[in-house]
Amino acid sequence: MQEIALKGFGEVLKTVTFRVRRYDPEKRELAKYMEYKVPVQMGMTVLDGILYIKEHLDHSVSARYSCRMGICGSCGMIINGKEQLACQTQILELNKDLIKVDPMGNYPIVKDLVPDLSKLFRNHGSVKPYIIREEEEPKSEFIQTPEQREEYAMFTDCILCGMCLSACPTNATDELYLGPQSLAQGYRYITDNRDMGFNERLNVLDSKHGVWRCHFSGACSEVCPKGVDPALGVQLLRQLLTSNSFVKYKQKEATKGPERKSVSGVS
Amino acid sequence: MRESRIMFLQYMTGLLILVFGSMHFLAISALAPTSDKILYLYNSSSGAHTLIGGTLNYYSVKAVYTSLAWGSVFELLLTFLVFHVFNGFRVILSEQFPGGTSEKIITYSMLIVALIIFIYGSNTIVVMLNGGGI
Amino acid sequence: MTIENKKGWISWFNPFRYGTDRWMYSLHRLTGIILGFYLIAHVWETSHILDGPITWNSLMVFLDYPFGPHFGPFILSGVLLVAVYHALNGIRLTIVENGLMLPKPYRPEFPYRPKSLKGLNNVLKILLGVLMIIISAIGIYFIFTGVIL
Ligand code: SF4
Ligand code: FES
Numbered sequence: 101m102q103e104i105a106l107k108g109f110g111e112v113l114k115t116v117t118f119r120v121r122r123y124d125p126e127k128r129e130l131a132k133y134m135e136y137k138v139p140v141q142m143g144m145t146v147l148d149g150i151l152y153i154k155e156h157l158d159h160s161v162s163a164r165y166s167c168r169m170g171i172c173g174s175c176g177m178i179i180n181g182k183e184q185l186a187c188q189t190q191i192l193e194l195n196k197d198l199i200k201v202d203p204m205g206n207y208p209i210v211k212d213l214v215p216d217l218s219k220l221f222r223n224h225g226s227v228k229p230y231i232i233r234e235e236e237e238p239k240s241e242f243i244q245t246p247e248q249r250e251e252y253a254m255f256t257d258c259i260l261c262g263m264c265l266s267a268c269p270t271n272a273t274d275e276l277y278l279g280p281q282s283l284a285q286g287y288r289y290i291t292d293n294r295d296m297g298f299n300e301r302l303n304v305l306d307s308k309h310g311v312w313r314c315h316f317s318g319a320c321s322e323v324c325p326k327g328v329d330p331a332l333g334v335q336l337l338r339q340l341l342t343s344n345s346f347v348k349y350k351q352k353e354a355t356k357g358p359e360r361k362s363v364s365g366v367s
Numbered sequence: 368m369r370e371s372r373i374m375f376l377q378y379m380t381g382l383l384i385l386v387f388g389s390m391h392f393l394a395i396s397a398l399a400p401t402s403d404k405i406l407y408l409y410n411s412s413s414g415a416h417t418l419i420g421g422t423l424n425y426y427s428v429k430a431v432y433t434s435l436a437w438g439s440v441f442e443l444l445l446t447f448l449v450f451h452v453f454n455g456f457r458v459i460l461s462e463q464f465p466g467g468t469s470e471k472i473i474t475y476s477m478l479i480v481a482l483i484i485f486i487y488g489s490n491t492i493v494v495m496l497n498g499g500g501i
Numbered sequence: 502m503t504i505e506n507k508k509g510w511i512s513w514f515n516p517f518r519y520g521t522d523r524w525m526y527s528l529h530r531l532t533g534i535i536l537g538f539y540l541i542a543h544v545w546e547t548s549h550i551l552d553g554p555i556t557w558n559s560l561m562v563f564l565d566y567p568f569g570p571h572f573g574p575f576i577l578s579g580v581l582l583v584a585v586y587h588a589l590n591g592i593r594l595t596i597v598e599n600g601l602m603l604p605k606p607y608r609p610e611f612p613y614r615p616k617s618l619k620g621l622n623n624v625l626k627i628l629l630g631v632l633m634i635i636i637s638a639i640g641i642y643f644i645f646t647g648v649i650l
Contacts, residue, residue, distance in 0.1 A: 125502045149560065181560040205512070208503035216503050254606050269526060272508035276461040308470065312374045313462060314530070316598050318522030318618045327609025332617035339600030341371045379594045385588050396643060405647025406574075407565050418558045421647075425554035432550065445544075452537040459530065465509065488544040496549055 111141040116191060118149055119200045120161060122207050131209070133200075134158070140191050146199065147175055147186035150213070162212040170325060173261030177213050178202035183263035204266035206275075215282040220262040223278045226304050234299025240352035246303040255288035255333050257326045264320030264330050278308040280320035283311050284333030290340065293352040304340075311338050337352035377454050380447040387444040394437055395422040400430045432495035445488045453481035521626060522618050525590055532587040539580055574644045581640045582633075589629045589636075597622055 116195040118138050123131040134273060144152075150163050159307040165175040168187045175186040181227060190210045192197065207215035216353055240314050265271045278286075289295050305311050314334045396404055399422035408420030419422050431437045456476045461470045513527040513579050549560050565573040601623040 116624070125504070128502060153572045158607050181515075195411055203506060205506055205508040207506060209506050215506070225610070232528030245371070245565055250608075251606055254609055266508075269513050270462055273463045273510050275507065276465040278464070306369055306371050309465065310370065312370045313458075314598075315526050316522065316594060317519070317526035318615070319519040321615030321617055322519050322523070324613065324615070327615065329609065329613075329615040329617050331615065332603060332606070335598055335600045335603055336606075337596060337619065339576060342599055343377060345369070345371050345375065378599070381595065383574065385592070388584075388588075403647065406644065407561070418562055423561045426551070428550060428557070448540055451539050452533075455533050456537055459534070470509045484541060484544055491544075491548045491551060495544045 109142050111330060113124070113192065113197035116149075116196070117140050117198050118153060118199060118226060120150070120153070122212050123203075124160075125211050131155065141317075142192065144191050145187050146177075146179055146184075146194075146201065147187045147193055149199070150186065150201070160212075162214050171259060171319050173259035173325075176261040176263040176266070176360045178204060178266070183266050185261065185263075185325045194331075196288075199273050202359070204263060206266050206268070206271045207262070210244065215262070215266075217260075217262050219275070220265060220279065220281060222283060223264060223282040224260065227278070227282045227287045227288060227289070228297060228301055228304075231292060231295045233294070234296060234302060239356075240359045243357055244293055244354060245360045248293045248352075250292045250349050251293075252288045255284050256322060257266055258285065258330075259326055259327045261325060263323045263325065267319035267323045269319065270313050270315065274309060274313060277313045278304070278310055280314070280330035280334055283314065283329035283337055284328060286311075287333040287337040287340070290337070294354040296353075298349055298351055302344075305337065306341055314338070373454060377451060380451040383447045384444065384451055387440055387447065390440050391444055394431045394440075395428075401427045401429055429495070432492070433498065435496065438492055438496040441492050442489060445485065445492070449481050449485045449488075453477045453484075520597075520618060522622075526529070527588060529590050529594070535583050536587055539583075552597045576635075577644050578641045582637050582642065585637050585640070587631055589633055593622075593625045593629055596625065 108332075118136045119133050121131050121134065122134050123129070128306065131289075136157050138149045138152050138157075140149070146222055147163070147168060150161060154163075163175065163177070165187060165216050167173040169176070169338055170185050170188045173185075174180070174184060177186050177199070179183075179186065179189055180194060183204060184332060185199075188199065196337055201213065203209050203213045204215045207217060207219060210216050239274055250297050260281065262281065268280055268295075270277050283290050283305065290298050290301060311334060316331060321329045324330060370500070393399075395406065401420065401422055403420070405421050406423050407418060410417045410419045421427070432441075437448070452475075457473055460473045460477070464470070464473065511564055513530065546560070546564070602625065604616045605619055607616060
């Protein structure tokens with residue numbers, strides 16, 4: 101069994117052409133494509149291919165990556181026309197002889213395949229992605245049942261890769277739009293029963309470039325590598341805001357557990 | 368106005384346009400005040416194209432316009448349509464040219480164009496309701 | 502120095518690989534713009550009723566025969582198709598964008614197919630297609646023959 105599984109492992113199965121979009125910030129040249137021939141072994145990902153180019157063919161090709169296992173969300177790029185994590189995309193599964201690699205759209209490019217994600221993090225910060233409470237120092241735990249956790253659990257899987265903003269057709273023209281990622285995170289914190297910050301987030305979410313600029317093209321959910329389904333979060337958030345303008349949204353107050361004497365000093 | 372209110376109106380006017388818009392189709396088809404419900408009826412024998420009947424003939428259309436019921440249907444439809452269309456244009460344009468000043472310009476110019484279309488269309492409807500035209 | 506890399510509005514019409522919802526979004530926009538301009542033209546056109554029977558009738562004949570025999574009905578059928586699509590997709594969006602007929606939050610599982618674009622949303626899309634064929638068939642039949650089924 102082992103031998104069958106490993107058959108062909110380590111051999112060069114075929115050679116594919118990588119067409120990589122280059123941008124050199126020092127020469128201020130406009131981006132152009134360059135082609136590289138890469139021998140492919142079984143199990144090689146697109147990121148491995150780019151690293152092969154960097155090692156053997158052209159040292160100046162730049163890409164951002166870190167974990168190589170789809171957790172850090174650094175390596176999003178447009179592979180054959182669709183946003184994908186380079187470290188999660190098998191070259192052999194693409195089944196093409198030409199692999200076109202572009203940097204993510206709708207972000208400024210720093211160099212080659214490296215986008216400047218500061219817009220994503222700024223938008224993420226603007227929806228206050230943390231639990232907001234009135235009391236300064238909680239005296240006891242907040243009780244949350246597993247069912248209450250299920251209401252938002254799927255949106256916590258986001259790895260901030262930013263590919264949804266690259267796929268979004270609104271972001272393609274409107275750089276002030278918050279983007280599916282931030283809106284889904286806003287929904288995640290609003291539905292958390294420990295959170296009390298609905299009104300604080302309302303101004304950002306219900307603004308001119310907030311949730312209403314989504315027109316449900318579903319591209320964000322289509323490309324999300326973690327199945328977060330940000331489009332679902334945006335639509336549910338919108339339902340919440342619509343009903344809020346008729347019946348004020350009531351924040352779910354988490355029941356508190358037994359009071360603790362002192363929180364500090366607990367190991 | 369908050370964006371959520373505006374977009375709520377956008378959805379509601381959309382649904383109302385559906386109701387009133389289909390009624391407005393009936394005015395030139397099933398409910399038209401002519402015996403045959405064809406759009407154009409030509410006098411083919413005279414060679415030249417002369418409209419002698421059909422639901423789009425002047426007298427048929429005028430009969431529709433001068434009834435108060437149809438007039439109010441058209442006026443309401445126009446109101447909803449103008450809001451829906453120009454709010455839609457505002458959304459598309461402000462997504463195209465985001466930013467404080469450009470959005471102000473877009474909003475106000477859309478408002479002005481919408482008012483012009485609304486007044487121009489209402490003028491037709493109101494004048495026709497009063498016996499209309501020549 | 503970074504360089505701008507906005508995809509721009511042209512990317513609305515590059516929806517390979519993003520699925521049907523993206524196509525429907527692009528079409529909804531396009532049909533909306535067309536209908537907006539049609540409204541302006543229509544308001545201008547109907548205002549000619551004030552000019553009396555001769556002007557009105559000759560305008561109607563011109564609109565029936567603009568560039569050749571019976572070209573008018575083809576334009577009218579086009580407008581009908583556009584309007585029917587925009588209306589039906591508008592109903593779908595009103596339902597779906599307000600969070601109705603969408604799944605409850607679920608646990609994503611490999612291979613991560615988004616459920617919000619499937620399920621009842623898909624049923625609505627199929628219904629849209631069927632209704633669109635029926636309504637536009639009736640409408641176009643009426644435009645050309647004056648007979649309502
Ligand atoms: S929602 Fe998905 S696509 Fe968007 S940043 Fe998070 S993980 Fe990436
Ligand atoms: S390198 Fe971490 S997600 Fe690809």
